Amino acid sequence: MSATSPPAPIQGVRCRRCGRVAVPVQGFGCEQCGASGTDLAETALDGRGRVLAAVVVHEHPQPDVPTPAVIGSVLLDEGPVLRALLAGPVPADGWAGRTVTATAGESAPVVFVAAGDPA
Ligand SMILES: [Zn+2]
Numbered sequence: 001m002s003a004t005s006p007p008a009p010i011q012g013v014r015c016r017r018c019g020r021v022a023v024p025v026q027g028f029g030c031e032q033c034g035a036s037g038t039d040l041a042e043t044a045l046d047g048r049g050r051v052l053a054a055v056v057v058h059e060h061p062q063p064d065v066p067t068p069a070v071i072g073s074v075l076l077d078e079g080p081v082l083r084a085l086l087a088g089p090v091p092a093d094g095w096a097g098r099t100v101t102a103t104a105g106e107s108a109p110v111v112f113v114a115a116g117d118p119a
Pocket residue numbers: 015016017018019020030031032033034035
């Protein structure tokens with residue numbers, strides 16, 4: 001999949017009481033206000049975000065993830081931060097601050113690639 005493909009949606013939950021969005025989907029309760037049950041609605045996030053930080057790992061608990069691999073903390077446009085694989089060539093100026101889009105990962109639930117040229 002290329003960086004020009006539309007982002008793959010990421011499943012999350014949106015709190016109907018306070019609007020907080022969280023990933024992954026869970027029914028334990030809202031991270032912000034504690035609402036649960038029908039107050040948490042599953043929602044598809046658009047799969048776009050910005051890398052806050054990235055690190056190269058040489059061992060991964062999932063044996064099907066080839067290493068070394070880059071794991072990034074990605075701030076999604078809707079608010080949640082999640083850790084995911086960053087794939088593709090390392091941008092010349094590094095991953096931090098790069099806009100990324102989610103792809104349908106083969107070896108992990110979510111994989112991000114750099115989205116076009118830096119702004
Ligand atoms: Zn809430």
